Amino acid sequence: xxxxxxxxRSKVAVTGGKVTLSCHQTNNHDYMYWxxxxxxxxxxxxxxxxxxxxxxxxxxxxGYKASRPSQENFSLIxxxxxxxxxxxxxxxxxxxxxxxxxxxxxxxxxx
Amino acid sequence: GDSVTQTExxxxxxxxxxxxxxxxxxxxxxxxxxxxxxxxxxxxPRLLLKSFTDNxxxxxxxxxxxxxxxxxxxxxxxxxxxxxxxxxxxxxxxxYNQGKLIFGQGTKLSIKP
Numbered sequence: 618x619x620x621x622x623x624x625x626r627s628k629v630a631v632t633g634g635k636v637t638l639s640c641h642q643t644n645n646h647d648y649m650y651w652x653x654x655x656x657x658x659x660x661x662x663x664x665x666x667x668x669x670x671x672x673x674x675x676x677x678x679x680g681y682k683a684s685r686p687s688q689e690n691f692s693l694i695x696x697x698x699x700x701x702x703x704x705x706x707x708x709x710x711x712x713x714x715x716x717x718x719x720x721x722x723x724x725x726x727x728x
Numbered sequence: 729g730d731s732v733t734q735t736e737x738x739x740x741x742x743x744x745x746x747x748x749x750x751x752x753x754x755x756x757x758x759x760x761x762x763x764x765x766x767x768x769x770x771x772x773p774r775l776l777l778k779s780f781t782d783n784x785x786x787x788x789x790x791x792x793x794x795x796x797x798x799x800x801x802x803x804x805x806x807x808x809x810x811x812x813x814x815x816x817x818x819x820x821x822x823x824y825n826q827g828k829l830i831f832g833q834g835t836k837l838s839i840k841p
């Protein structure tokens with residue numbers, strides 16, 4: 618079974634502060650993704666990466682940066698956290714055309 | 729561009745009745761990969777079904793779906809709903825060597841006793 622882990626699992630941040638969410642996969646997958654999910658809503662793609670040291674913008678990249686320093690690690694950075702970024706964030710990994718494996722999620726609350 | 733449509737935002741059923749969640753897609757590619765993901769409350773989405781073979785039924789955990797390229801559909805079905813089936817269901821599309829999955833909006837399935 619593929620393994621994707623996220624840290625922290627829960628975080629409370631202050632408006633204007635910097636937040637870094639981390640993701641680690643042991644699947645040897647090329648692709649990694651960051652999604653956000655708001656209560657009662659679907660998944661929205663923020664950033665993704667298909668190789669180390671390269672990231673791509675997803676559908677809602679504004680206010681977020683991403684970093685892929687190695688194949689295993691993919692971070693999501695909120696330089697200036699805002700109230701509207703309160704959500705659950707999921708990381709995922711995938712190999713080519715096949716299924717995607719999600720991490721357990723990080724619940725972020727911005728106050 | 730590619731897209732996935734799930735027409736029902738919420739489906740409410742009584743336990744024991746059949747389940748059918750609709751999924752249609754649009755793509756210019758002839759060999760799409762289709763997936764169903766399920767997300768239970770406070771959990772992450774996990775794969776339920778997948779298919780890339782036209783007109784072949786795929787089954788898992790009592791659910792089944794058949795990819796029909798002629799109608800661009802991949803509906804999810806189950807013969808008898810259980811309370812534990814209550815969850816959010818996503819249909820998703822990919823094409824060979826494409827960078828990202830295209831997710832539908834999701835359908836919330838609520839099963840009542």
